[in-house]
Amino acid sequence: MTEQTAPPADVAVPATTTLPPVPNDPPPLPVQEEGPAAATPRPPRRVLRAVLRWTAAVLVMGGLGAGTVAGITSMKRTDVPGLATRDDGRWDYPALTLPALPADAPRPFSDSNTAEIHHADLRRLLLPAPAGATAVKGLDGGWVDTARYVTEYGKDDRAALTQHLKDSALRHIAARGWTMPDGTSSRIYLLQFNSVAYSTAFHDELYEDDSLDSLPLPLAGTTEHVFDEDWTATAGAEFTTAHVYSEAEPHGAELVRHAYVLAGDTVALIVHSRKGEAGTEVVPFHQTLILQNQLLG
Template identity: 50%
Template sequence: MTQQSESAPESAPESAPESTMQLTAAVPAPPTAPPLFPPGVPAPVKVKKDRRVLRAVLRWTAAVTVFAAVGAGTTYAVTERTRGDLPGLATESDGRWEYPAIEKPPLPAGAPAAFAEGNTREEHFADLRKLVLPAPEGATEDKKLAGKNGWLPTATYLDVYEKDARADLAQALKDGALRHIAARGWTMPDGTHTRIYLLRFNTGAFAREYDANVVGSSDGLTGAPDTEENFSWTGESGSVVRYTKLNVYDEVRPYGKEQVRQAYIQSGDVVALVAQSRAGRVAKIPFQQTVALQNQLLG
């Protein structure tokens, strides 16, 4: 019995190294893991649970994304502070004037619009006096430009130009079959003086001829005898209204006591002059705003 217990087991491989046998014998067998769920308790359905969790995670992720987007959008809007984008919030003024609500005057019964099909003369049948842009808030109106019953004498209009240009302009107006002149002027608290003149000719053809042959070659307004056309202005202020033509002129430096800006709008049978002057310099934004609004009224 003693000899049998001291002999090697028959199952041990004869070729196994002694070191391997010792290492294997030294490492105990891993303990058996307890069951994940106690006996009698069914395991939950993993697929359904995972989907519910996934849906909940997606809902929270979407909510966080929406809040992040809204926060980012609000930050962008407040940072940009685009005029009119934030009703109820105070924004820094960009220099624009506060004009009243502007609407085109009604047409007489049965009268077509200026550029309607069939209106070959391109006539504005609406009251010309109501096509002049109203004065903005805070303005002091120029009573001299009110005229009699709203119609301005030709001589008063010619006073806008240098003396040596008035005779030729008067003849051009006569040859162009000028019918009426309506005007309005005002002065803002900062001293900017605005004058708007609407000249109605017999037809659109006469107005185009006057605009092409006289406006571009005129010597400029009183106080600004030398001018140059600003070709980049329409690109800065937006597209010109359909069916209309716009030309903007800047006074050539050095300025006199005042800087003068002027713009001409030709729309059908009407040629409009918008002029602004101010001691020092005329602000760019209100000038563009005024011209654009007058252009829209005539378009």
């Protein structure tokens, strides 16, 4: 009796073909005849074609899937639809690296460096300007004198501040400034003292009293400044302290944001200002502050 073979489930059956009923009892197993082995029956060509067709389909789909994964992983995040980073106003800074230390010199906050001295060249710890910036004359990343630094404050405060600096064991000041295409002016000053004790004393003298809740000396051209409520204290580097301020409304001809960073023997002043109603954007200001903080920490 010839055994009826049901077509595979994935092979289309012509509409005109009538399938025989499936028997209730399974067909008996074939009996091996004595004598020479019977030739193994060839599978129906229809089954072979189906197997080959589905094998080819699986290989094609697998190849396409692997190609897609490889393509996505090799693309930049901003090139993948749905994964692009929204432009939030951040500036394009170059990659940052810490300068090499002199032989056997410790890091500023290591246990063996009790004075918390930055042994690296202070000019190498200045944040580089971002892409598209135009350098400010006289603030090219080199040394500046006290007279240039105190111009950031009101005329009535400059003489007293100059005297404080003379009395505070100041070693030197490094500074860099630039202007962005939107008109934002940025200035960074790094004031290095003989030790953390002197830098802390000068830092405290910038304030009206010894309370950390007091406001420092106002900058030139500002009316009144307040604490920057958008700043997160944990954004700074370890072992450093940042005090961040914004000019109160209504501001003058330009909106000024500034911050002080106390990092061991060094005090940093970061200033962003921009004329007009729009004023200084908070995102690039915080970005600049965080990056400069990391270089000092």
